[in-house]
Amino acid sequence: MPTNGETVRRVCGEDFDAVRVTADLAAPALAALGPCTGPVLANHTTRTWVFLVPPGSALPGRWTLGVRVMPRGTAIGIPPIGVTGGRDIHWAVPPGQGVTYADDLKRILTGPLPPTASAHRAGGQASATSPAAAPPRRPRALSPALLKVGSLFLTGHSDAEIAKELSRSVITVRTHLRQIGNLFNAPNQALKAAALLAGGHLQPPPVQMNAPDLAPVDVAVLRVLAGVSRDAELPVELRPTGTFLDYVDELRERCAARTDAHLIALAAAWGLLPTLSSFATAKDQP
Template identity: 60%
Template sequence: MTTRARPRPVLSRWDMPHWMPDSSHTLPARCDEDFTAIRVPADLARPALTALGPRTGPVLANRTTRTWHFLLPSDSILPADWPHGVRVMPKGRSIGIPPLTTTGGLDVHWAVPPGQGVTSPADLHRDLRLLTARAAPAPAEPPAAATAPVRTAAPARPSPLTSAQLRVGQLLLTGASDAQIAEELGLPVGIVRRHLTSIGRRFGAPTAARRATALLAGGHVSPPPVSMLAPDLTETDLAVLRVLAGLTTEDDLPQDLRPSGLFLDRVDELRERCGARSDQHLIALVAFRELLPDLIAPTSASGKEQLP
């Protein structure tokens, strides 16, 4: 006997929100007045959407900026400790709302349109935490006490990145979107995303910025050249960049930047000042200018992988 899948619940409060545009143009709506918006990097948002399943309310996606916004009711009670890179958008911040029929494209569009449910803040928070934990490298186990000498095989070295992964990684550093990388390499977008996921899993890098760090610090690819002059960066700017790159933790930030929203505001400002198209492009620009020594791979590193 086969069972039919239960339909997604349709809740009347989201059938046609008052903030939906009546025209064919994308119009702004304000956070916390009309809804609460949780901004999530695309690499985390896609699997979170799958994990939530029919429990998902309206979700906006933008392939150019590689950010998604989960829209929750404005009276939602939110957890405080969201994973790194996830941001509760501040009150009054405008979010572009496209027409209901806009469900694809490179610009802002509906990944899940209104009228299909409401996202639980607790469920979203839990799934994002689980996904972040899975992407992190496993801690090393302490050595077991040996009662007699045991001959063990040498640990296997991780397989080198393929030429396709290296080319995708090189374009990632330029700030190109998934679609732009696919067009440049003549590959389907799904294949590009699969390569990016493989790179992230190999290095335990859940975000695009940390993948850029791993590719650069390991000497796998070189940063793209920069023509504009380097801006003057303060010690606080460099601290923010180290956290973004995954070289240090948020505990190393000044106290006034510990709230994730203020940290991400500073990252946005640095992207604009440095002329970066994305977080990973910002990391690449910093590496090219040799502003963070940890991003520069030793020239004598063995097993250094280069583009063919």
């Protein structure tokens, strides 16, 4: 642990292995692991958490989308033990409370989920005729409060920005977003956005720029991220983890999207996800 009050760099594979997990998947995993969890790092700016497990125990291979075992030798920032908050790297669980075993973490992250979430996180292993391969399309009534939160959510507003815009507390906003996720079995930002659009509840937001010049692999990544396609459309190196998270980060920058939800909404507005955009506008047709 650093002793001079500054974050230091330590490499994976020596004192620990590191498993990087998107924030939407990490919080439920942390709750499922229970009180004896090992060290966990969080970074709200990048929206990723890093579970530190015993060295040599986290083997690369098929985990699930949104999870990546960091390669041996990769440097990880280690903050002082007292840094337990803020937007940048900090301890979600400081060292000394317990140990997270890689097998337990993998079992939780790849375990059974509701149909829609399971198809997305497992790389779309549902059968070709299964409706779980796409977000739910049956409209479900949403309250005005959920619709207001969802509308700002699609435009890339943060929880704090939504709370300020609607004069609500951040806790209330997060509760509403969690309710949306529960209604549609959508465990992460991208699937929440896809469900709101595919369910016909909200229109894609207005866009101020034309769609960037995207390659077929870019569109394939968008489709998998939105849960409307299986990872078989992706290059081998992106299935199901690989550099998928890094690719999504780069794609978000190219599309000027603030969040993954905003990226899905922009793609729908540009007509790159017709399964979402056509259904979202169908309710307005005569």
